Amino acid sequence: MSVQERKQRERAERERLIVATARELAEQQGWDAVTTRRLAESIEYSQPVLYSHFRGKREIIGAVALQGATEMAVAVRAATAAADGPRARVAALAHAYLDFAARNPAVYDALFQLDGGLAYAQEDTPEPLKDAFAALLESLGEVAGDGVHPGLFTETFWAALHGLATLTRAGRLPPEDTERRVELVVDRLAIA
Amino acid sequence: MSVQERKQRERAERERLIVATARELAEQQGWDAVTTRRLAESIEYSQPVLYSHFRGKREIIGAVALQGATEMAVAVRAATAAADGPRARVAALAHAYLDFAARNPAVYDALFQLDGGLAYAQEDTPEPLKDAFAALLESLGEVAGDGVHPGLFTETFWAALHGLATLTRAGRLPPEDTERRVELVVDRLAIA
């Protein structure tokens, strides 16, 4: 048994290496630079090895996305836990979210822009994605206001943040006034 | 002179055909299906002809984006002109915007998701893009509220709409509750 276990361990380790390398490559040079050849060379294996772990490039993107979702949930919860009062929690959440998007653009793309073959907002949605949404809901549900469904409010607030994040990074919005836009969103949308 | 004029006319006509065909193909089968080969075949010319009009695929996307910006500005102005009062104008604007995004997904992508080689929010930004933003500003500036810069408010409101549009279309938000989310954005962000 020990032999098979060792092989399984090594295989799992290699899979982690693939995902980590893909992520690193994507953050450094963009997802376009993450080709199966370059990725294979980086992990010092041949291309077909990638396909013994993942169905294709899409699934690799998906794996990076799941990793990112877990980290984002942690970041959001850490930020909100350190804030006092609903209003402060929402502000902290907004900043943590945008900060994550700015610091990990490739991961953010994998999560919300690219096709990673993942199901969103459905029953078979992977747990990390559900949990990331739950992390938002925990703080945003407090400030939905009377008669407004917390889930719906969270979705709407999230969409506003997503719009700011993507338009800014794509050069559609000048980055200087980001702070003031965030304040506007928090002040107006949240009912504390 | 007449001969040269005729040639110029024909050339301009073919350029329009390229853009229109690219747009059509993109709407029907997605931008991935818009390859230079398929596009060339559709217009019944060889590939290099495309490059005598545009630097490359990017510029073709950019041309579709500019066309879309003009149409969006028209749609938004038509919707707001038919509404009475600032609050109703903003609601009409929001619906017109999301309606445009839903009806022309490929054009919307060309405008705000893909790289069309265009400059945004700068001095050398093409006129159609500036004008589309101006169309938003005309109605949104009215409801920015005291002490809030109209341009900044417009950017923020736009980002919220953009977030809703993209997350919904990418399957990240269930489409059923779109209407209620829009109401929320309009009610909370706009100060009538």
Added chain:
DNA sequence: TCGGTTGTCTAGCGATGCTAGGATCGAATC
């Protein structure tokens, strides 16, 4: 009618995601 410009096409380059088929290595059996 001729020369030259202008326009267009054929053919091909390097790169992409992905896969078939053979080679090689290691574990289990005699």
Added chain:
DNA sequence: GATTCGATCCTAGCATCGCTAGACAACCGA
């Protein structure tokens, strides 16, 4: 310790992509 056999991995290649060089033809002005 030798041998078989299955798992594992790599070489090589396919179709397709964006883009371009160079040959060819058509047309205009003289």
